[in-house]
Amino acid sequence: xxxxxxxxxPESNLAATLPLGAExxxxxxxxxxxxxxxxxxxxxxxxxxxxxxxxxxxxxxxxFAFALRHGAENLNEINLQTARSWLASLHSAKSSTARRTSxxxxxxxxxxxxxxxxANPVLVxxxxxxxxxxxxxLSKKQMSALITRLEELIAQNPSDPHPQRTLAVIELLYSSGxxxxxxxxxxxxxxDREQHTLRVIGKGNKERIVPFGLPALKALNxxxxxxxxxxxxxxxxxxxxxxxxGPRGGRANPRQIRKDLNDLLAALPDTExxxxxxxRHTAATHMVDGGADIRAVxxxxxxxxxATTQIYTHVSVERLANTYQQAHPRA
Numbered sequence: 634x635x636x637x638x639x640x641x642x643p644e645s646n647l648a649a650t651l652p653l654g655a656e657x658x659x660x661x662x663x664x665x666x667x668x669x670x671x672x673x674x675x676x677x678x679x680x681x682x683x684x685x686x687x688x689x690x691x692x693x694x695x696x697f698a699f700a701l702r703h704g705a706e707n708l709n710e711i712n713l714q715t716a717r718s719w720l721a722s723l724h725s726a727k728s729s730t731a732r733r734t735s736x737x738x739x740x741x742x743x744x745x746x747x748x749x750x751x752a753n754p755v756l757v758x759x760x761x762x763x764x765x766x767x768x769x770x771l772s773k774k775q776m777s778a779l780i781t782r783l784e785e786l787i788a789q790n791p792s793d794p795h796p797q798r799t800l801a802v803i804e805l806l807y808s809s810g811x812x813x814x815x816x817x818x819x820x821x822x823x824x825d826r827e828q829h830t831l832r833v834i835g836k837g838n839k840e841r842i843v844p845f846g847l848p849a850l851k852a853l854n855x856x857x858x859x860x861x862x863x864x865x866x867x868x869x870x871x872x873x874x875x876x877x878x879g880p881r882g883g884r885a886n887p888r889q890i891r892k893d894l895n896d897l898l899a900a901l902p903d904t905e906x907x908x909x910x911x912x913r914h915t916a917a918t919h920m921v922d923g924g925a926d927i928r929a930v931x932x933x934x935x936x937x938x939x940a941t942t943q944i945y946t947h948v949s950v951e952r953l954a955n956t957y958q959q960a961h962p963r964a
Contacts, residue, residue: 737755797856811833
């Protein structure tokens with residue numbers, strides 16, 4: 634286990650992480666001591682990121698401020714109704730309520746283990762089921778139209794690196810199903826052009842090997858040998874190994890890549906799709922349409938649970954039903 638000395642200590646001043654309206658906690662050492670101890674636990678024993686710790690403390694700070702206002706003077710005076718009333722008072726979306734519920738449940742499970750509470754008051758508190766929206770996907774015809782448009786732009790101005798980069802991005806996103814953050818983090822050394830595979834570092838710093846197809850390889854080769862080289866030389870690029878770079882020679886910014894993709898998608902008829910994730914959704918849906926095993930798709934996408942991947946089976950069924958309704962004479 635990593636020693637405490639080898640990790641930077643978490644922020645000791647909780648004021649920076651507490652939400653507006655939680656100032657009373659600074660005056661109540663019962664709650665602040667609990668939060669400080671919990672912060673150290675998350676940092677040193679659970680190895681949570683500072684961003685995650687800050688999110689937990691913000692939720693808990695808001696909750697304890699609410700509990701104080703409603704008469705709770707220590708952790709044992711908090712009950713299930715306190716938690717439910719706090720959640721109801723926020724009028725939040727289901728996803729936010731689910732996150733806050735998780736913050737409460739993990740804290741009080743820890744507090745019970747530490748002997749800070751006689752019993753876990755939120756043991757039976759349940760999270761609302763998130764609304765499940767079917768992701769927007771592009772048809773094969775729409776994907777072909779996007780790629781054809783980019784090929785035309787490249788033919789019109791072969792020396793312009795911009796459409797070369799965009800084509801390589803789209804081909805790789807569609808071919809591999811990787812996330813935009815994973816794509817922008819790719820280095821030249823992550824690509825095996827002979828095996829047509831990428832070494833991707835995904836969520837939770839998990840590494841996976843992802844295949845990609847010949848059209849993506851062709852677009853990548855053109856980008857690396859032409860467009861990337863142009864921008865790199867013009868700006869004496871400092872990121873030697875970055876696969877995708879920007880006009881100034883540094884690693885490509887995901888925000889700018891998204892803008893380029895959204896500009897293209899906005900010009901595409903018969904769709905309201907937007908964002909880089911559309912290509913990940915499209916890749917997964919087209920694979921399921923083509924008969925790919927759902928567990929293989931899960932591994933390709935880097936999903937930790939099969940339930941996340943199964944949304945694409947619902948998309949395929951819906952697309953099949955729509956096709957049937959439109960095409961069958963007795964539908």
